[in-house]
Every structure is written in structure tokens, then in C-alpha cells.
Amino acid sequence: xxASELKGHALRQFLMDQGVLLAFIALLIxxxxxxxxxxxxxxxxxxxxxxxxxxxxxLSELMVMLVAGIDLSVGAVAGLTGALAATMMLLGFPWPxxxxxxxxxxxxxxxxxxxxxxxxxxxxxxxxxxxxSIFSSLTLIVTNGEPLNINDNGFNAIGESHILGIPxxxxxxxxxxxxxxxxxxxxxxxxxxYAIGGNRVAAYRxxxxxxxxxxxxxxxxxxxxxxxxxxFAAQLATADPNAGRGDELPAIxxxxxxxxxxxxxxxxxxxxxxxxxxxxxxxDGLVLLNxxxxxxxxxxxxxxxxxxxxxxxxKRGTV
Amino acid sequence: MKSxxxxxxxxxxxxxxxxxxxxxxxxxxxxxRDIDLDIWPGxxxxxxxxxxxxxxTLVKIIAGAQAPSTGTMHFNHKAVRQFDPRYARDLxxxxxxxxxxxxxxxxxxxxIFLGRERKRRLLGIFPILARREMxxxxxxxxQKLAIELPLxxxxxxxxxxxxxxVAIARAxxxxxxxxxxxxxxxxxxxxxxxxxxxxxxxLAASGVAVILITHTMPDVWQVASRITVLTRGEKALDGNPxxxxxxxxxxxxxxGKGVAx
Numbered sequence: 001x002x003a004s005e006l007k008g009h010a011l012r013q014f015l016m017d018q019g020v021l022l023a024f025i026a027l028l029i030x031x032x033x034x035x036x037x038x039x040x041x042x043x044x045x046x047x048x049x050x051x052x053x054x055x056x057x058x059l060s061e062l063m064v065m066l067v068a069g070i071d072l073s074v075g076a077v078a079g080l081t082g083a084l085a086a087t088m089m090l091l092g093f094p095w096p097x098x099x100x101x102x103x104x105x106x107x108x109x110x111x112x113x114x115x116x117x118x119x120x121x122x123x124x125x126x127x128x129x130x131x132x133s134i135f136s137s138l139t140l141i142v143t144n145g146e147p148l149n150i151n152d153n154g155f156n157a158i159g160e161s162h163i164l165g166i167p168x169x170x171x172x173x174x175x176x177x178x179x180x181x182x183x184x185x186x187x188x189x190x191x192x193x194y195a196i197g198g199n200r201v202a203a204y205r206x207x208x209x210x211x212x213x214x215x216x217x218x219x220x221x222x223x224x225x226x227x228x229x230x231x232f233a234a235q236l237a238t239a240d241p242n243a244g245r246g247d248e249l250p251a252i253x254x255x256x257x258x259x260x261x262x263x264x265x266x267x268x269x270x271x272x273x274x275x276x277x278x279x280x281x282x283x284d285g286l287v288l289l290n291x292x293x294x295x296x297x298x299x300x301x302x303x304x305x306x307x308x309x310x311x312x313x314x315k316r317g318t319v
Numbered sequence: 320m321k322s323x324x325x326x327x328x329x330x331x332x333x334x335x336x337x338x339x340x341x342x343x344x345x346x347x348x349x350x351x352r353d354i355d356l357d358i359w360p361g362x363x364x365x366x367x368x369x370x371x372x373x374x375x376t377l378v379k380i381i382a383g384a385q386a387p388s389t390g391t392m393h394f395n396h397k398a399v400r401q402f403d404p405r406y407a408r409d410l411x412x413x414x415x416x417x418x419x420x421x422x423x424x425x426x427x428x429x430x431i432f433l434g435r436e437r438k439r440r441l442l443g444i445f446p447i448l449a450r451r452e453m454x455x456x457x458x459x460x461x462q463k464l465a466i467e468l469p470l471x472x473x474x475x476x477x478x479x480x481x482x483x484x485v486a487i488a489r490a491x492x493x494x495x496x497x498x499x500x501x502x503x504x505x506x507x508x509x510x511x512x513x514x515x516x517x518x519x520x521x522l523a524a525s526g527v528a529v530i531l532i533t534h535t536m537p538d539v540w541q542v543a544s545r546i547t548v549l550t551r552g553e554k555a556l557d558g559n560p561x562x563x564x565x566x567x568x569x570x571x572x573x574x575g576k577g578v579a580x
Contacts, residue, residue: 186447188436191425195433198424198475205384205414206422206434207405265424 019310020257020271024278027285035288045167051280052173053078053228057251058258058276059180059269060221060228065255066184066193067214068200068264069124071221073113073131075247078229079139079240081106085155085230086148086239095155103226109135110222114215132248140241148239159234169231176224181269193217197264253300254279257307279303333396335360335528336381336497341390343376343552350376351552354390358497363519363529365543365560369572373552374532378499381530382414383407395496408434411496415486417505423475428457430474431489460492464521480511487518491527498522499530504538516542536565550575 028047057074064071081102088098109131117127150156158168166174184190195203196210204210225244232243258275260267282303286296334357343351351373358364368374379385381392386402393399394410404414421430428450437449437456454470461468466484474482483503490498500519504512519542523529531543539546540560548556548571556563556571 186441186445188438188446188448191429191436191448192434195422195425195429198422201416202422203433205404205416207408208434265422 020259020274020278020307024274024281027278027281031281031285031288035285045170047277047281047284048170048173049167050284051277052167052169053231054247054250054254054280055173055273055276056176056224056228056231057247058254058272059176060224061251061255062258062260062267062269062272063180063193063217063220063224064124065197065260065262066264066267067196067217069117069214069217070128070252070262071110071113071131071218071225072125072128072248073109073135074221074225074228074251075244076132076135076139077106077109077222077225078232078244078247079242080109080135080142081226081229082233082239082243083139083142083148083241086150086233087142089150089152089155090148095152098152099155099230102230103223106226106229107219107223110225111215111219113222114218117218118211118214136245139243143239143241145241147241150233150237150239156234156237158230159237169235172227172231176227177269177273184269189213194265197261197266199265250279250283250300251276253304253307256304259307275307332359334358334393335395337393338381339391339393341377341380341387341392343373343380343385344388349552351380351387354549354554356547356554356557358528358530360496360526360528361523362545363523363531363543364545364547365539366530366532366547366549367534367539367568367572368549368555371551372549372572374549375501376552377549378414378501378530378532381407381497382412382499384414405434408493411494412499413490413493413495413497414499415483415490415501415503417502421474421482421485424473426473427461427468427470427477427485428454430485431457431460431492433489435493456492457488460488464488464491464518466518478511479507480515483507483511483515484518487515487522491522491525495527497528497530499532501532502534503531504533504535536568539568540565548572 057078060071060074084105085098085102088101089095093101113127113131116122117124158172161168163171184193192203192208192213195206195208196213200210228247229244233239236243254276255267255272256262256275257278258267258271258273260271260275279300282299283296286293286299336356336358338354338356341351341354341356342349354377356377366374366378376385380387380402383402383404383406391398394412399407399410407414422433425433432453437453438446439449439452441447457470461484464484464487466488468477468481468484474485477485487498487503503519504515507515516538519529519531523542523544531538533539543560546556546558546560546563546568547554548568550572553576555575556568
């Protein structure tokens with residue numbers, strides 16, 4: 001390949017990569033025309049606030065997909081985290097302690113699955129499917145199947161208050177996005193995640209501790225899913241036993257839309273973020289346009305297919 | 320024995336790698352039996368043998384990917400007791416596998432430095448990757464071997480020969496003392512074939528010992544300074560290519576011990 005070919009390749013790559021961003025902007029413009037409430041009723045942050053939990057779940061999936069894994073348990077872990085936090089607050093724990101312990105539990109849930117996958121060699125899909133079952137059931141056991149009210153104003157503020165005019169939820173998701181971007185872009189461990197996803201055996205032979213890093217990716221996935229669960233609970237001032245149920249699919253869809261490669265080694269935080277924003281806004285748009293919720297998953301499915309086909313064309317176009 | 324004669328020829332110089340009585344058993348299968356082998360710096364040892372003869376098992380032991388069931392290994396005057404790829408690499412043993420030497424989604428510099436990244440401190444605190452420095456060093460390393468490669472392109476978009484060149488540059492940059500190459504010319508075109516052979520010679524001329532696994536007989540006589548044949552897990556032949564012809568070698572591969580060299 002000569003230099004000019006390379007340049008064209010980079011330009012096309014950029015346009016393809018930003019295709020999702022362009023789609024997102026087009027969607028915003030479209031919605032502001034057809035749904036008057038979309039712009040007027042809320043400020044710019046309402047889009048971001050709605051998207052915050054999905055962004056966090058997308059970060060979970062990004063991290064495990066980079067190492068050629070998948071995590072089906074993120075929704076269940078989110079639900080369990082909210083339930084645990086609420087239960088502990090009902091038992092009289094101060095909210096920061098309850099928050100810390102619940103997030104610790106979420107991280108351990110992820111780490112446990114990661115260890116099972118990488119040290120006992122159980123397929124990611126099966127191990128986290130089992131996790132999905134187990135954590136959903138634990139949530140029902142902990143909550144006794146009833147929504148738990150959260151009366152602690154300190155905790156509920158996470159879903160209501162603002163810092164410098166920006167909602168707390170947006171701060172949380174935004175900081176996580178920045179931290180993950182810095183980690184993946186600058187640190188050696190971040191580079192190792194890409195190496196593992198690209199060629200696991202080569203990474204191992206280069207002395208990278210593959211199993212440990214892959215397990216830690218799952219621990220991160222649990223942690224980030226736990227944060228999403230905290231936001232769910234704080235938004236409603238309630239730990240709903242069904243919170244997070246089924247949210248693994250939109251999370252996976254978001255990163256796939258954002259160009260994260262399902263089989264590892266390729267994908268960016270930027271892509272995952274834009275994918276999550278686009279999907280979240282589409283789902284909001286359906287509500288604004290008064291479209292029956294029966295169509296929600298249909299639209300989700302079509303968007304996933306379109307995104308994957310775009311990715312396929314991208315691959316065929318460049319290789 | 321032959322290896323003893325070879326040692327005699329190099330009187331005064333200790334071998335870089337020295338194997339004694341290496342055996343490996345997988346359940347009921349004896350993959351390797353009582354292998355003695357010495358390798359000196361600057362040597363290109365062609366390791367030959369039919370499929371299943373034990374070449375890759377032997378190489379995996381040397382590279383630390385597997386531990387032997389019996390026997391001892393000395394490298395650079397020291398007994399090796401730990402069989403771990405990371406440890407072997409720290410000793411100066413680099414292995415270039417046929418397909419798996421590189422991460423296809425990373426660029427050339429990232430591959431050369433994979434697992435041993437250069438870092439700098441951000442704000443004096445946070446250790447971060449020194450990408451520019453690594454790219455510069457990679458360019459120098461490639462220049463030294465007279466290899467021309469696009470540095471920023473994912474290695475997966477390079478040709479087979481270019482990938483091999485990346486892997487060889489990686490070994491050279493890290494001053495490997497022993498480089499093991501598994502079929503380095505198997506998946507590459509004719510044009511690149513001779514370039515890779517030339518790179519092997521450049522590497523050996525700089526004092527690196529090379530173990531070359533190959534099925535391509537003409538390559539052996541072109542670059543090897545020694546031929547070792549494994550047959551059914553045993554060393555069947557060990558000699559100088561000048562004193563051997565293809566017939567003898569092939570016979571040793573098929574029949575095993577007892578073929579007069």
C-alpha cells in the first residue's frame with residue numbers, strides 16, 4: 001500500500017466510524033422537528049441523563065468485548081446492586097457505606113464470573129448466562145419480590161441533584177467514560193486488553209497475564225453495571241426487583257452499533273458512548289412519538305442489524 | 320557422539336544452550352526421549368523431523384511453554400528450573416511461531432514492544448505508554464535490519480513476510496540470544512522467501528543462535544550451519560550440512576537412529 005492509498009483508507013475509515021455520530025445528530029434534528037417536547041421541555045442534559053445507565057452498561061460490554069468476551073449478566077448485576085444498597089439502608093447502614101458495599105458486591109460478582117471463565121475455562125456466554133439467572137434470582141430473594149423504598153435523601157440525590165448544573169448521573173457516566181478512555185488509551189494494561197482480543201496466544205507468549213487481565217475486565221464490567229444499578233435505584237428512590245432486567249441486550253447493541261468488534265481487539269470508548277447515546281435517544285424518541293412499546297425491541301433489533309451490516313461493509317471495504 | 324565432536328571443535332567456548340537427557344511424556348505417549356543438544360552463539364541449527372517427531376515439544380520446552388518430564392537445561396551457564404514463557408524471554412529466548420507471533424490488530428511498534436512497553440510519567444505520577452518513543456525505537460530497529468515497513472498500520476494488514484519481519488525485528492531489538500523460528504517461510508511468497516532467509520543470516524551473523532524448524536530442504540542448506548533430526552522423539556542425527564546430503568537426512572527422518580551420517 002502506498003501513502004495516498006493509506007490516506008484514503010484513513011479518511012474512509014473516519015467517515016465510516018463517524019457514521020454513527022452523523023446518524024445520532026440526524027436523529028436529534030429529526031426528533032426536534034417531529035416531537036416538539038424533545039427540545040423545549042427539557043434541556044440538553046435530559047438526553048444524557050436518560051442515557052447514563054446505558055452508557056455505563058455499554059462500558060461494561062466494551063471492556064469484556066475487547067478481550068473477546070461477552071457479559072450477559074450486566075442487567076442482573078445492576079438490579080442486584082440496587083437491591084443490596086436498598087436493603088442495607090433499610091437495615092440502617094449510612095448511605096455511603098451501603099453504596100460502597102453494594103458496588104463492592106457488584107465488582108466481586110463480575111470478578112467471580114471472570115475467574116470462572118478464565119481459570120475454569122467455562123465459555124463466557126454460558127458463565128454469564130448462569131450469572132444472569134443467579135443474580136436475578138438473588139435480587140428477588142433479597143427484595144422478596146417487592147419494590148424496596150429508599151428513604152435516604154443522600155442516596156436519592158444521586159438521581160436528582162446537580163453539580164455545576166450537570167446532573168449527578170451525567171457526572172458519573174461522564175467520569176467513567178473519561179477514566180476508561182484514559183486507561184485504554186494511555187496505560188500498558190489498556191493496550192494489553194487490545195492485544196489479548198487481537199491474538200490471545202501472541203499476548204500470552206509476549207508475557208501478558210492473559211487470564212488475570214481478562215478476569216479483571218469482568219470485575220470492571222460488574223463494577224460499571226453496579227453503578228448503573230445505583231442510578232436506576234436513585235432515580236426512582238426504589239430498588240425495583242425487576243430493575244435492569246433485559247438490559248444486557250441494549251448494552252450489547254449499543255457497543256455493536258458503536259463499532260466494537262464482537263470477537264475482540266477492536267473498539268473505542270468513543271464508539272461505545274455514541275452507540276449508547278444513539279440507542280438511548282431512539283428509545284426515547286419512540287416514547288415521544290407515542291409509538292407502542294411493543295415496537296421497542298423490533299426497532300432495537302433493526303438498529304443492531306443495520307449497525308452490524310455497516311461494520312461488515314466497513315470490513316469488506318478496507319481489507 | 321556427534322555432538323561431542325562438535326563441542327570439541329569449539330573448544331574453549333561454552334554452549335549457549337545445553338540440554339541433557341530431556342524427555343517428555345504425555346500420559347502413555349513418550350513425546351521426547353533422552354535428548355542431548357548443545358547450541359552455540361551465531362549458529363543456525365535446522366531442527367528437522369516428520370510430523371509428530373517431537374520438534375514442537377522440544378521447542379516448547381526450550382521456550383518455556385512446557386516443562387520437561389526428565390532431564391536438565393542450561394542456558395548461558397545457568398541451570399533453568401523454571402519453565403515459563405515470560406522467564407524464558409527474560410533469559411533471552413525468543414520464539415517466532417508460524418502464525419501467532421503477532422497481534423494483528425496492533426501496529427508494528429506496539430507489536431515490537433508488546434509486553435515490554437516503554438513508559439513515561441504523566442504529570443510526574445501516572446505511568447503511561449511512551450508511544451512516540453516506541454515508534455522511534457521501532458523505526459531504528461527495522462532500519463538496522465534493513466526492513467521497510469509502514470509503522471502505523473495494523474500488522475494484520477501486512478503480508479506474511481512483513482509479519483515475520485516484524486517478529487524478527489522484535490527479537491533483534493530485545494537482544495535475544497536464542498531465536499526459535501517455527502516454519503518462518505511456510506506462509507510467504509517467493510519474493511519474500513529469500514528476504515526472510517537473509518534476515519536469519521543477518522541475525523546469526525550478529526551472534527544470535529537460531530533454531531530453525533522447517534520442512535523446506537533447500538532452506539536448510541542455504542542458511543543452516545548444523546542439522547539435527549528428530550525421529551519419534553529421539554535424536555536421530557546431528558551434523559554439519561557440508562557433510563550431509565538430503566538423502567541421508569530424509570532417511571534419518573524416516574528410519575531414525577542408526578543411519579550413518
